[in-house]
Amino acid sequence: MELITEEEKRMEEMEDYGYDGPMSPWYFLVSSQDPRFCKEVHDNVHGIIYLDPLSLEFIDTEQFQRLRELKQLGFTNMVYPGAVHSRFEHSLGVYWLAGQCVEKFNTYQGLELGIEKYHIQTVKLAGLLHNVGHGPFSHLFERQFLPQVINGCDWSQEQMSGNMIDYMVDQHCIDIDYQMIEKVKDMILASSDFAPPRSSSGKSFLYDIVANGRNGIDVDKFDYILRDCRACGLGCNFEFQRLLESMWVLDDEICYRAKDYRTIHKMFVARADLYRTVYTHPEVKAMELMMVDALVHANSYLEISSSIHDPSLYWKLDDTIVKTIETSPRQELKESRELILRIRRRNLYEFCNEYSVPKDMLGNFKNVTAQDIVCSQKNGGVTLKEEDVAVCNVKIDLTRGKHNPLESIHFFEDYESNGKFTIPNDSVSHLLPTFYEDMIVMVYSKKPELVREVSDAFENFKLKTYGIKA
Numbered sequence: 001m002e003l004i005t006e007e008e009k010r011m012e013e014m015e016d017y018g019y020d021g022p023m024s025p026w027y028f029l030v031s032s033q034d035p036r037f038c039k040e041v042h043d044n045v046h047g048i049i050y051l052d053p054l055s056l057e058f059i060d061t062e063q064f065q066r067l068r069e070l071k072q073l074g075f076t077n078m079v080y081p082g083a084v085h086s087r088f089e090h091s092l093g094v095y096w097l098a099g100q101c102v103e104k105f106n107t108y109q110g111l112e113l114g115i116e117k118y119h120i121q122t123v124k125l126a127g128l129l130h131n132v133g134h135g136p137f138s139h140l141f142e143r144q145f146l147p148q149v150i151n152g153c154d155w156s157q158e159q160m161s162g163n164m165i166d167y168m169v170d171q172h173c174i175d176i177d178y179q180m181i182e183k184v185k186d187m188i189l190a191s192s193d194f195a196p197p198r199s200s201s202g203k204s205f206l207y208d209i210v211a212n213g214r215n216g217i218d219v220d221k222f223d224y225i226l227r228d229c230r231a232c233g234l235g236c237n238f239e240f241q242r243l244l245e246s247m248w249v250l251d252d253e254i255c256y257r258a259k260d261y262r263t264i265h266k267m268f269v270a271r272a273d274l275y276r277t278v279y280t281h282p283e284v285k286a287m288e289l290m291m292v293d294a295l296v297h298a299n300s301y302l303e304i305s306s307s308i309h310d311p312s313l314y315w316k317l318d319d320t321i322v323k324t325i326e327t328s329p330r331q332e333l334k335e336s337r338e339l340i341l342r343i344r345r346r347n348l349y350e351f352c353n354e355y356s357v358p359k360d361m362l363g364n365f366k367n368v369t370a371q372d373i374v375c376s377q378k379n380g381g382v383t384l385k386e387e388d389v390a391v392c393n394v395k396i397d398l399t400r401g402k403h404n405p406l407e408s409i410h411f412f413e414d415y416e417s418n419g420k421f422t423i424p425n426d427s428v429s430h431l432l433p434t435f436y437e438d439m440i441v442m443v444y445s446k447k448p449e450l451v452r453e454v455s456d457a458f459e460n461f462k463l464k465t466y467g468i469k470a
Contacts, residue, residue, distance in 0.1 A: 043089065045227050049096040054121060055128050057174050062315065063164060064132060067091055069318035073228060074138035075287040076278060078343075080232040083278075087131045090223055094210065097219035098127030101209050101244060109249055119206060122180050126187035126210045127219060132168070133160030136319045137291055144292045149305045158192040158211075160314065161185075167311035187211065191218070204252045214253070215408040216399035217243070217264065225270050232278050238270040239263060250412060250420045258411040261423055268398040268405055275396045286348040286444055289390045291322075294339040298325055301332040349390055349444040352455040355462055357439040362402065367393045368441045368461070373454065376461035382453050389454055390444040397437040404436055 038050035051059060058064055067088040077083040102123045106115040134157045135141025146153045162185035169176060187206070189195050191213035198204050212218035222240035229236035243264065246257045256264060278284070299305055304321070307313035325333050326340045342348065357365050370389040377384050398405045410420040445454040462468065 041092065043093060043096070045089075045093055045223070045230065046096050049092060051092075051095075052121070052124070054174075054176065055095065055124060057172070058125070058129060058168060061168055061172050063168050063171075063311075064088075064091075064129075066315050066318055067131060067134070069320055070131075070134055070136060071319055072138070072224070073231070073279070074140055074284075075291065075343075076138075076232070076281070076284050078287055079281050079283050080278065082233055083228070083231040085227060085231050087134055090227060091128055091131050093223040093227060094130060094220050095124055095128035097222055097240075097244070098210050099124040101219055101247070102206070104244065104247070105205075105249060113203070113205075113249055115203075118180070119203065122183050123187065123206055123209050125180070126184045129165055129184060130161060130188045130210055130220065131157075132164045133157045133162070133314075135160075136317060136321060137288070140288050140292060141295075144288065145295045146305060146308070148292065148296050149299050155308050156192055156194060158189050159194055160308065160311075161188050163309075164311045164315065167315075171312075191216075202252055205249050205254050208254050212254075216405050217254075217256075217267065217409065221267065221271060225267065225274065228274055228278065229270070234274075234277070236270055238266040240267070243267075248412060248415065250410070250418065253410060253420070255410045255412050255420050258413055258421075258423060261406070261411065264409060265406065272396055272398055275394075280392075280394045280396070280440070280442075282351040282354075282442065283348060285392045285394075285442060286351060287343050289349055289392060289444060290339050290343055294325065294336040295321075297339070298333055298336040301330065347448075349446050350448055350451045350454075352443045352445055352451055353458050354440055354442040357441065358466055361466065362437060362439055365439055367391075368443075373443060373457050373461055376464060377453065377457040378460060382450065384450065384453055384457060388446055388450050389457075390446055392442040392444070394440045394442060395437065396440065400436065402437045 035050065038052050039056055041049050041051060043049050065088070068086050070087040071077065071083075072085050072087055072090050073080075073083045099120065102115065102120050105113060106120060109115070135145075139157075142155065142157050146155055165181060165185060168174065169181060186196050187210050189211070190207045191211035195213050198207070208214050208218065210218055210220055219240075222244075225238060226236055226240065242260060243256060246260055247254050248257075249255070295304060302321075302324070304317065307317055322340055325336045326344075328337070368391050370386040370391050373389045373391065374384045374386055400408065407422060407424075409422065411423055412420050443454060443458045445451045
């Protein structure tokens with residue numbers, strides 16, 4: 001008797017319904033939660049989620065599986081041991097929330113908005129694939145490593161995600177509509193500096209679900225805020241489910257109930273708190289600075305940066321490059337190996353001090369450099385060199401820089417009303433912040449014996465620049 005696999009059984013059932021490929025009319029009638037045609041996965045944040053057939057064609061590729069080797073929070077697990085989750089599970093979470101969001105619009109406003117299964121599938125794929133172009137070690141690769149090895153580098157992980165999607169479709173012969181792929185890529189770019197112009201043909205609100213460049217509220221944040229808080233053992237009083245249930249589309253824009261004002265504010269505050277206590281933890285930043293130096297030293301030999309424009313090479317680059325460097329006997333990688341060994345043994349760059357830039361100076365702030373600190377050293381004692389000092393300039397805001405993000409969000413009174421409006425801070429609470437941005441300068445000594453000299457030079461720099469001590 002011939003055995004039939006689960007996959008073959010599923011395909012036979014689909015053929016019974018007239019399925020003849022991912023782009024057949026039948027395909028878009030498949031419910032995102034239909035257990036007959038979807039793969040069931042248990043996520044530790046969202047519970048049971050269902051992966052539809054077209055999304056599985058992308059998931060079951062080596063390019064998407066690469067995300068398992070990219071930790072969501074880089075070196076944060078060296079401080080918060082539970083933070084070992086990867087871009088893979090985050091991508092599945094965003095896929096699921098994106099689907100939940102657009103399905104909700106379809107249920108209550110589908111006829112009014114003209115939502116079809118095509119639009120639902122497109123938004124879900126954007127959520128699934130928004131991180132396939134991500135580099136190693138969280139945002140360190142893009143924001144700190146590449147600028148040091150490529151002058152004027154304007155590369156972005158969002159653009160690379162688009163290139164990677166094209167490569168995956170071609171490489172694996174995924175049968176998908178060209179226009180859908182283009183819309184998926186535009187949705188991924190929507191909140192970046194490379195966002196394409198908004199279409200005047202309507203359904204602009206769909207581009208605010210995964211990466212919201214309009215006001216910063218999107219399912220990407222919904223997932224990583226909760227996922228990161230849980231992994232790090234932190235509490236989170238932001239309830240994204242409340243916003244998912246209450247969001248409504250008015251004039252092609254996603255709006256929220258006026259009474260959910262504080263829930264939205266909690267989201268921005270929770271994100272800022274994660275930046276301050278987790279993402280920019282002094283020891284986490286020390287390890288990141290060391291890893292950047294290790295990658296810079298290794299770049300000429302391993303040609304790490306040469307892969308950033310070629311998806312066929314780039315997908316092979318992930319966090320395991322650490323093991324490649326530290327196990328290589330090559331003399332060319334000696335400095336990089338030593339830095340990684342220091343990280344392993346917790347012999348980190350020494351945190352010397354930090355300060356927050358005064359509010360009235362933020363408008364003219366320029367990134368502080370190691371040269372600024374060295375030039376502030378007083379005569380006498382050991383003479384510092386630029387290579388002895390590491391500086392980290394960290395901006396923490398509520399997603400809109402110095403502006404209140406709530407000013408760009410529209411609200412509605414109730415579901416019977418057709419009008420939308422903004423809510424000024426003084427109409428809600430005098431306890432809400434009046435300033436929305438913080439710039440923190442953190443300084444490290446790369447050599448333990450120079451901590452005192454670096455600290456003194458840093459204090460002199462602040463005294464000279466702002467007239468106050470660190």
